[in-house]
Amino acid sequence: xxxxxxCIILLLFLITLITYYTANSIVFILIQFFICIIIxxxxxxxxxxxxxxxxxxxxxxxxxDYTLSDELKRLKCGTNLALLICDVDNFKLxxxxxxxxxxxxxxxxxxxxxxxxxxxxxxxxxxxxEEFAIIMPNTNFNEAKVAxxxxxxxxxxxxxxxxxxxxxxxxVAVTHYRVSAIDIIIIADKALYxxxxxxxxxxxxxx
Numbered sequence: 048x049x050x051x052x053x054c055i056i057l058l059l060f061l062i063t064l065i066t067y068y069t070a071n072s073i074v075f076i077l078i079q080f081f082i083c084i085i086i087x088x089x090x091x092x093x094x095x096x097x098x099x100x101x102x103x104x105x106x107x108x109x110x111x112d113y114t115l116s117d118e119l120k121r122l123k124c125g126t127n128l129a130l131l132i133c134d135v136d137n138f139k140l141x142x143x144x145x146x147x148x149x150x151x152x153x154x155x156x157x158x159x160x161x162x163x164x165x166x167x168x169x170x171x172x173x174x175x176x177e178e179f180a181i182i183m184p185n186t187n188f189n190e191a192k193v194a195x196x197x198x199x200x201x202x203x204x205x206x207x208x209x210x211x212x213x214x215x216x217x218x219v220a221v222t223h224y225r226v227s228a229i230d231i232i233i234i235a236d237k238a239l240y241x242x243x244x245x246x247x248x249x250x251x252x253x254x
Contacts (some may be wrong), residue, residue, distance in 0.1 A: 070203035096200040100173040102151055111180055113174040116228045118184055127193035129221045130235045133161075133198065136214045136246045138177035141148045149209045150177075156207055158216075164201050165194070180235075188253050195219050195249040203247065214247035222254040230254070 052169025088107040098110040106114070115130070122128055135141075135157065142150040154177065161171040165181055174180040181198075183191060202215045220231050234252050242250040 054192040102167065103155055103173045103179075105158050105179070106170060106172045107162070108172065108175055111174060111182070112228065114170060115182055115231070116173075118182055119222075119225055119231065120226060122222070122225050124152075125222060126185055127187045127223045128231075129186040129188075129194075129219060130231050131181040131183065131191065131195055131198070131217045132174060132232075132235045132239045133181070133215045134177045134217075134239055134243060135215055136243070137203070141211055141213075145211060149211060152209050153207060153211060153213055156205070157202060157213065160201050160205055161198065164198050170195075186221070188251060191219050191221050192249065192251045195251065199247065199249055216242040216246060217249045218242050219249065219251040220254060221251065222253075226254060 073236070096108050100107040106236070112136055118128055135153070138150065138153075141153060154173075157179065158171070158173070161179060163183065165183070168185065169181055169183045172180045181194075183194065186194070199215055199217055202213055207213055215241060216239070218235045218241070220234035220238060222231055222234075231254065234254055238250040238252045242248045
């Protein structure tokens with residue numbers, strides 16, 4: 048049973064108890080207290096689910112947009128922020144050749160690779176389709192390039208359960224001053240476009 052379903056059932060049960068025990072003020076207060084706890088848990092679960100991509104268990108595009116804007120607003124003088132966008136090479140061919148189930152499995156495994164190849168301070172997102180994004184606070188140009196190459200190599204050498212060969216192209220944008228989210232995405236997309244021309248390459252651009 049899902050947590051959210053359990054919360055609903057428990058909430059209904061507590062409401063039923065209120066009907067029978069309203070005459071007892073202590074019981075009534077306790078039940079009200081537990082209802083508040085259940086509502087808080089229920090709200091937390093709803094918010095968490097709204098941020099997560101179901102297939103990959105990474106944060107989704109909506110939460111990416113929010114986080115990137117927030118990180119850029121908090122960017123201070125003397126610090127850097129890097130944005131990595133990874134695109135699976137020839138993903139349409141994988142879907143057309145092996146089917147969408149295989150394609151989904153590849154994306155889920157790729158998400159796991161990203162999780163173990165980034166720092167705790169970094170955050171990975173499913174950017175859309177076969178694209179993934181990583182926000183890396185306090186990361187300069189060289190550090191971002193090393194991270195992107197590590198991810199590219201990890202994907203290239205990973206044995207996928209579906210026995211499919213997978214590679215990624217990575218575009219990186221690094222800024223050391225406040226810019227809009229759109230501006231840094233445009234630069235990262237530009238870098239990715241250059242990388243995709245050769246496939247399985249990393250291109251870094253600094254703002």
